[in-house]
Amino acid sequence: MSSLIQQVINGLSLGSVYALIAVGYSLVYSVLLFSNFAHGGFLVIGGYICYYSLLKGGANIWVASLAALLGAGISAMAVERMAYKPIRERTPITLYMLIASMGMSIVIENIFVVTIGGRFRALPPVIPMQTVNVFGVASTSASDLLSLVTAVVFLVGLQLFLSKTKWGLAIRAASYSLRTAGLMGVNVNLLISLVFFVAGLLAAIGGIFLSARYSLYPQLGVITTKAFVAAVIGGLGSLPGAVVGSLILGLAEMLAAGFLSSQFRDLIVFGLLIITLIVRPTGLFGKSVGEKV
Amino acid sequence: MGDYTIGIVTLLAINCIAAMGVSLFTGFTGIFTLGHAGYMAIGAYTSTILIIKLGVPWMPAIIAGGLAAMFFAYLIGLPTLKLVGDYYTIASLGLGEAIRLVIENWESVTRGARGYPGIPHYTTAPVAVGFMAVLAVGMFFLINSNYGRAFKACRDDYVAASLLGFNTSRHRVFSLAISGFYCGVSGSLLAGFMSFIQPVMFDMAKSTELVSIVVFGGLGSMSGCLMGTLILTLVTEMFRPISQYRMLIYGLVLVLVMVLRPEGLMGANELGWDSLKRALSRAKALTRDTAARFGLAGVLIGIPVSYCFQPSSVRAISLAEYLSCIPSLMSGAVKFGAPLHKSVAPNAALAVVIACAICASFAWALGGIIKLVKKIDDSRAAGRGM
Numbered sequence: 001m002s003s004l005i006q007q008v009i010n011g012l013s014l015g016s017v018y019a020l021i022a023v024g025y026s027l028v029y030s031v032l033l034f035s036n037f038a039h040g041g042f043l044v045i046g047g048y049i050c051y052y053s054l055l056k057g058g059a060n061i062w063v064a065s066l067a068a069l070l071g072a073g074i075s076a077m078a079v080e081r082m083a084y085k086p087i088r089e090r091t092p093i094t095l096y097m098l099i100a101s102m103g104m105s106i107v108i109e110n111i112f113v114v115t116i117g118g119r120f121r122a123l124p125p126v127i128p129m130q131t132v133n134v135f136g137v138a139s140t141s142a143s144d145l146l147s148l149v150t151a152v153v154f155l156v157g158l159q160l161f162l163s164k165t166k167w168g169l170a171i172r173a174a175s176y177s178l179r180t181a182g183l184m185g186v187n188v189n190l191l192i193s194l195v196f197f198v199a200g201l202l203a204a205i206g207g208i209f210l211s212a213r214y215s216l217y218p219q220l221g222v223i224t225t226k227a228f229v230a231a232v233i234g235g236l237g238s239l240p241g242a243v244v245g246s247l248i249l250g251l252a253e254m255l256a257a258g259f260l261s262s263q264f265r266d267l268i269v270f271g272l273l274i275i276t277l278i279v280r281p282t283g284l285f286g287k288s289v290g291e292k293v
Numbered sequence: 294m295g296d297y298t299i300g301i302v303t304l305l306a307i308n309c310i311a312a313m314g315v316s317l318f319t320g321f322t323g324i325f326t327l328g329h330a331g332y333m334a335i336g337a338y339t340s341t342i343l344i345i346k347l348g349v350p351w352m353p354a355i356i357a358g359g360l361a362a363m364f365f366a367y368l369i370g371l372p373t374l375k376l377v378g379d380y381y382t383i384a385s386l387g388l389g390e391a392i393r394l395v396i397e398n399w400e401s402v403t404r405g406a407r408g409y410p411g412i413p414h415y416t417t418a419p420v421a422v423g424f425m426a427v428l429a430v431g432m433f434f435l436i437n438s439n440y441g442r443a444f445k446a447c448r449d450d451y452v453a454a455s456l457l458g459f460n461t462s463r464h465r466v467f468s469l470a471i472s473g474f475y476c477g478v479s480g481s482l483l484a485g486f487m488s489f490i491q492p493v494m495f496d497m498a499k500s501t502e503l504v505s506i507v508v509f510g511g512l513g514s515m516s517g518c519l520m521g522t523l524i525l526t527l528v529t530e531m532f533r534p535i536s537q538y539r540m541l542i543y544g545l546v547l548v549l550v551m552v553l554r555p556e557g558l559m560g561a562n563e564l565g566w567d568s569l570k571r572a573l574s575r576a577k578a579l580t581r582d583t584a585a586r587f588g589l590a591g592v593l594i595g596i597p598v599s600y601c602f603q604p605s606s607v608r609a610i611s612l613a614e615y616l617s618c619i620p621s622l623m624s625g626a627v628k629f630g631a632p633l634h635k636s637v638a639p640n641a642a643l644a645v646v647i648a649c650a651i652c653a654s655f656a657w658a659l660g661g662i663i664k665l666v667k668k669i670d671d672s673r674a675a676g677r678g679m
Contacts, residue, residue, distance in 0.1 A: 035379040086552050096555045098325050098379065099508055103547025106501060110541040222497075225386045232383055267394055270387040277372040277380060 015250020040221025046204025235286025362477025
């Protein structure tokens with residue numbers, strides 16, 4: 001019983017990290033209607049900035065995290081300006097942006113491979129790892145609880161930003177129709193940059209926790225595949241859906257690893273995706289939009 | 294032809310078959326994929342197991358490999374292609390991994406991650422090229438048939454296509470199944486060519502390579518896809534000494550082509566008399582351009598310039614000898630860092646290309662300046678005349 005509770009806590013913590021990544025991805029999808037596969041790259045950039053400012057810069061964890069968040073956000077904006085803006089200004093075909101984003105993800109990954117090498121690096125022990133007893137029924141590591149709390153804080157912050165501020169309103173408007181939002185006087189280019197900044201920032205938090213949980217290497221961004229799957233399970237483009245889908249995925253993965261075999265984790269993820277698409281193609285929270293002609 | 298050349302030709306034909314499959318799905322039906330190496334794996338393992346365990350002759354085994362991949366693609370396509378959106382693309386990211394995991398863990402049948410040795414070497418160059426020719430003709434008829442036009446209609450405007458009575462999701466699934474067949478056949482041929490298969494051979498890098506080829510050649514052009522295979526395979530062979538940059542180059546190809554020329558090498562045009570005539574007339578116009586003339590001269594200057602900048606042991610051989618070495622170093626027959634006497638290491642190929650490119654761009658700029666000066670002169674003369 002206690003091992004079940006422990007796996008559930010682990011699953012929720014892993015799911016909350018997925019949620020941070022999936023929400024950023026969903027945010028971009030809801031505005032620009034394409035899958036930004038370079039999202040994993042932002043995560044890796046954040047992880048490496050954190051690693052190097054801790055190790056070489058001698059910064060403490062707060063400064064290092066802040067640098068990682070800003071760095072990943074700014075590089076996300078830069079990627080949008082360099083690779084996606086020229087395409088979206090020329091053509092409405094989202095396939096082109098999708099292909100460019102896949103290219104960008106490969107480029108970012110391999111820039112790290114050729115410059116600093118594909119070696120696995122462990123983050124310095126800045127995130128507490130000791131075992132914590134949860135209400136006397138189970139024990140789990142402090143970093144799991146910390147990542148859960150951090151994710152909740154940032155997701156609530158994002159929710160407040162989207163619902164209370166003027167820019168949040170603009171982003172919600174743009175997710176219905178970018179064109180109309182532009183006609184209403186929203187600076188569309190600035191809005192898209194902002195969306196990418198937020199997405200990169202959230203990805204960097206995920207990157208820091210993932211590199212503390214596993215280790216840091218250029219292919220760490222591949223893990224975003226699971227966040228994409230979570231977003232599809234929750235409904236593409238829906239933020240609550242992304243969170244719920246991520247939690248389901250994290251739980252399923254951890255329970256499979258704990259009670260079946262850790263090799264089945266990835267198969268379970270893929271199976272969940274296929275089952276969702278068969279039973280409920282638009283995902284849990286997806287709205288099936290009637291096409292206007 | 295040496296053994297090496299024959300090997301390259303065979304590999305080209307095998308890659309070409311897989312690229313045609315991806316081109317049908319991504320180029321003509323408009324759905325991005327990153328899991329097509331998985332279908333190659335299914336084809337390769339199916340035909341290998343049929344040949345070794347059941348003693349089936351290789352020809353039916355290759356077809357069976359293709360059909361197995363086709364069936365699997367159909368099953369995957371049914372749920373994921375029902376909706377318009379990036380569903381298949383996201384599923385395809387997991388698909389390749391899932392297939393690899395199954396192969397690695399199903400050791401009693403697939404022999405796991407260590408690979409399957411001892412496959413008879415049935416893919417000779419004529420077999421591979423023959424398969425490629427037959428499948429290319431088949432593809433040509435398919436894309437010019439009713440079905441091909443329906444694929445393009447689903448890609449360009451699925452709403453209009455469905456209003457015209459096309460079942461768009463069924464067409465997408467059909468397109469995926471056919472492209473799965475091509476990849477399965479290609480994988481079966483690869484198994485017979487390498488005599489040894491391993492799950493790692495069909496990883497994400499292979500899927501990326503296939504997609505880069507198609508994007509580079511042009512979305513919606515079969516001949517562009519053939520040319521893309523030719524160019525990218527030869528370029529990666531030539532630059533084998535710097536193979537750690539290979540993935541970086543593929544990634545840059547995807548981004549740069551999308552940003553600068555989303556239609557790729559050929560656009561939606563096919564290689565034929567019309568496009569040839571157009572290219573010729575454009576080339577003719579270019580030869581009248583001063584800057585372009587200078588650039589061409591720069592390329593020619595680049596060859597002796599690169600000769601001067603070679604390591605000293607290369608300079609010891611004559612220029613004529615050096616020039617005669619280019620084909621052999623292009624083929625990569627000489628190992629990187631091998632003694633340079635009488636033969637030239639493949640990094641010399643890189644030197645030639647870089648030197649030519651630098652000389653050409655300088656000459657091009659010079660030509661451009663001269664042209665500009667001439668233009669100013671002309672306009673001045675015209676001003677005086679008035």
